[in-house]
Amino acid sequence: MAKYKIKVSGDNMVANIILTDDGAKPNKEEIHSVLHSNEIVYGIQEDVINSIVNNPIYEKEYSVAYGVGPKNGEKGRLQLHVKKKKNLSSERYMNMRERSNIISLEEGELIAEIIPAKKGEPGKDVYGNEIEGLKGEDPKVVTGKNTRVENGKIYSSIPGELIFKKENQNTFYIDVSKVHTIKGDVDYSTGNVRFPGKVIIKGNVKPGFIVEAEEDIIIDGVVEAATLISGGTIKVNGIKGGNKGIIKAEYLETNYVENADIEVEKDVIINQSSINSLIKAGEKIEIIDKNGRISGGTLMAGNLISAPYIGSRMSVKTSCEVGVPPTLNEEMTVLESQIALDVQNLKKLSIILKGLMKLKKENKLTEDKVEQYRKTVQTAKELKSNLSKNEIHLERLQKSIDNSKEGGEIIAKEVIYPGAEIMIHKKKFFPNKEITKVRFVLHEDKIIMRGYNEENE
Secondary structure, three states: OOEEEEEEOOOOOEEEEEEEOOOOOOOHHHHHHHHHHOOOOOOEOHHHHHHHHHOOOOOOEEEEEEOEOOOEOOOOEEEEOOOOOOOHHHOOEEEOOOHHHOOEEOOOOEEEEEEOOOEOOOEEOOOOOEEOOEEOOOOEEEEOOOEEEEOOEEEEOOOEEEEEEEEEOOEEEEEEEOOEEEOOOEOOOOOOEEEOOOEEEOOOEOOOOEEEEOOOEEEEEEEEOOEEEEOOEEEEEEEEOOOOOOEEEOEEEEEEEEOOEEEEOOEEEEEEEEEEEEEEEOOEEEEOOOOOEEEEEEEEEOOEEEEEEEOOOOOOOEEEEEOOOHHHHHHHHHHHHHHHHHHHHHHHHHHHHHHHHHHHHOOOOOHHHHHHHHHHHHHHHHHHHHHHHHHHHHHHHHHHHHHOOOOOEEEEEEEEOEOEEEEEOOEEEOOOOOEEEEEEEEEOOEEEEEEOOHHHO
16 A cells, blocks of 8 residues: 555645555555545545556645635625615715705605625535635615614605715715704704704704704704704804703804803804803804903803903903813813823733744744734734824924914903903913903913004904
């Protein structure tokens, strides 16, 4: 009997046989016996065995058995169920707001169904073990605010019109958009309002309710302890916060603010008064009316706070701060925390890599350790990249603060009262008496007072 050696690939998909010359001629029965004793039962190549028997070449590796790899399954797809589908699936982008192409949806109506991908046929290795078939690619469906997904089915969460985008062959975006004018109040009859466009409300927004819009919000009445969030301008007759709810926008225009929490990217323009409110503005806060006032609360702006009257004769604590956009310090705090976390994680990864490198030098890296090494190196690269970007961003923010140190002023066009607190670039000033027609600015790292008159504006 000739001598045989069996070698199987790491993935068990190829079995090789090597003959060693001992003077005896190989035969098929012996080769089958050797394969059987090594549990090689699938994909045996009889033509290769015949070649070995008829013309043996010693110390050569013959691939004598092959496994069969698993097959890819059928791709998943998105099946639309809307009543009027006019060429939806063939368009890369379609806006359904044009009347000729409007797809009207009721609340809770089924829009589409995600048909999942299927698994392909299984494979087998040379030992006869089944290899699970590969699952096809599932469609990638991104849903917007006004949709909900249940068991692979996408429903409209509000009455409105369909927005459908086909980004590529298997990526879709679905949302429901509704431009709407509410003739009365936002209350239990309407529920919370969330629109991707402009919202017009003819009445009031009642306590506890929410109005969100990607564009402007225009309210003829009063906001009462409610939440407004706008990607544009909010114009409202008045705001009675009741120390509940919040107002967020790019710009805000209103007649008065009472006990409210307001955060605006740029300007807050108030006609009459701000009473006991927290107001943050990226650029300025102005009280316009000649008798307008800021009384109580905390106001923070990047560049300017201006009002005829600041504080009150009752010495109500009224804090006004300018110099640094309110969001800037928050952003810096987040960045500093992220940088510290990334540095800590890099140290941990460095320890892991040292251990893996030691194993590599000792030739002890197993397959799973090789994969761990690859993933660790990749994670370290990503962390270093993020760390570098965050450090550069943090440096820019700090420079921005330093460069704006001479900016920022607070103006009392008529009177500022004791009890008010003036802060410019974290420097503080407390009036101990009534001061009329005054501008507060920072000069040589100190707050100084200058006279105010309308001609200076």
